[in-house]
Amino acid sequence: MRILVVHPRMSVMGGGERVAIHSILAGLKAGHRVSLVSEEFDAENFEDFFGCEGLFAKVDMITYTPFQPFVGKSMLLLYQRMIHHSTRIRKVLSTRIGFDLVVGTQDIGYVPNVPVPIIQYCYFPEYFSHLEARPSSRLWKLYYWPARRFYRNRVQSVGRFIAVSDYTRDFVMRKWGRDSETLYPPCPVETYSSVQAPKENIVITVGRIVPEKRSEMRPTMFPLSCHR
Numbered sequence: 001m002r003i004l005v006v007h008p009r010m011s012v013m014g015g016g017e018r019v020a021i022h023s024i025l026a027g028l029k030a031g032h033r034v035s036l037v038s039e040e041f042d043a044e045n046f047e048d049f050f051g052c053e054g055l056f057a058k059v060d061m062i063t064y065t066p067f068q069p070f071v072g073k074s075m076l077l078l079y080q081r082m083i084h085h086s087t088r089i090r091k092v093l094s095t096r097i098g099f100d101l102v103v104g105t106q107d108i109g110y111v112p113n114v115p116v117p118i119i120q121y122c123y124f125p126e127y128f129s130h131l132e133a134r135p136s137s138r139l140w141k142l143y144y145w146p147a148r149r150f151y152r153n154r155v156q157s158v159g160r161f162i163a164v165s166d167y168t169r170d171f172v173m174r175k176w177g178r179d180s181e182t183l184y185p186p187c188p189v190e191t192y193s194s195v196q197a198p199k200e201n202i203v204i205t206v207g208r209i210v211p212e213k214r215s216e217m218r219p220t221m222f223p224l225s226c227h228r
Contacts, residue, residue, distance in 0.1 A: 001032040004099045004114075007106045008085045011041040011066070013049055014208060015185055019121055020105040021052055022186040027103075028058055035060035035099070037089055037112075039067060051191065062096065064088040078147060085110050108154050109147070120158045122172055122180060152176065 005027070007020040020036070027034040036056070040063045043056045067084045069077055089112050104111040104120040111118060161180035163169035169180050209215050 001100045002098055003027045003032050003034050004093075004102045005034060005036045006089070006102060006104045006110055006112065007036065008038050008089065008110050009067075009106060010036075010038045010046060013046060016106055016123065017046075018050065018188075019185055021050060021055065023103050023105050023121070024055065024059060025052075033060065034058075035062055035096070037062040037064075037092060039064055039085070039088070041066075051188070062092050064092050078144075082109050082147065082150070086112075104158075108158065109151055111154055111158065113157060117159045118157055119160050119162065121162045121164070121183075122168055123164045124168055124171065 005020060005023050007017070010017055010020065024034050024036065036059050038061075043061075047053045047055055065088065067081055069080050086109070089110065093112055093114070099114065099116055102111065102114055102116055102118045104118065108120050108122065111120060155176045155178060158178075161172055161178055162183045163172055163180040164183070164185055166182050169182050172178055172180050205215075205218055207213055207215065
C-alpha cells in the first residue's frame with residue numbers, strides 16, 4: 001500500500017509533528033510505502049530534535065517552497081497560508097499518482113482533493129473558533145466565514161476522523177456532524193524509562209503559549225485534580 005502523509009508545516013516541531021512521525025513509523029512498520037508532502041524544512045535538525053535519525057531517508061519526500069506572507073502580520077495571513085499550501089500541494093501531487101490512502105496529520109484545510117480514502121487526525125476543528133469569544137465577534141465571524149465554508153467542504157472528503165481527545169471528538173460532532181475515534185497523541189515515554197531516579201509528585205506540562213491552549217488555567221486545575 002502507498003500511504004501519503006500530509007503535514008505541510010513540519011518546521012513547527014511541536015506535538016502535531018510528533019503525530020506525523022508516528023504515523024510515518026506505523027506505515028513503515030506495517031511494510032507500506034510512505035510519502036510525506038510538506039513545505040521544505042531542515043530535516044536533519046528535525047530528526048535531531050525529535051531523536052528520529054534516519055527517518056526521512058526511508059520516506060518519499062515531496063516538498064515545495066515554504067510559505068512567505070506578502071504582508072507581515074496582515075489580517076489576510078490565514079487566507080494567504082491556505083492558498084499557498086493548497087496550490088503548492090495540488091501542483092506537486094499532479095505528477096504523483098497511485099496513492100492508496102491519505103493521512104492528514106495537520107490542519108484539515110491542507111488535505112488534498114484526491115479520489116482515495118482519507119483519514120484526518122483532528123486537534124481542534126476550526127481552530128480559529130475561540131476568537132469569536134472576543135468583543136468583536138461579529139467581525140471575526142464575517143472574517144472567518146469563507147474559511148469555515150472551505151473547512152466544511154473538506155470535511156465531506158474525509159472518510160474517517162481521529163480526535164486528539166474526547167473534548168475534540170465532541171467538538172467535531174457539534175461543529176461538523178461527524179463522529180470520530182479518540183486517539184491520544186504519542187508520548188515517547190520509552191525515552192525516559194531508563195532514568196534511575198526517585199519519582200516526585202510533580203506535574204510537568206510542555207506546550208506552546210497560545211490562546212487556544214488555555215495555559216493560564218493549568219496552575220489552578222492541576223491542584224484540584226491531584227486531590228480527587
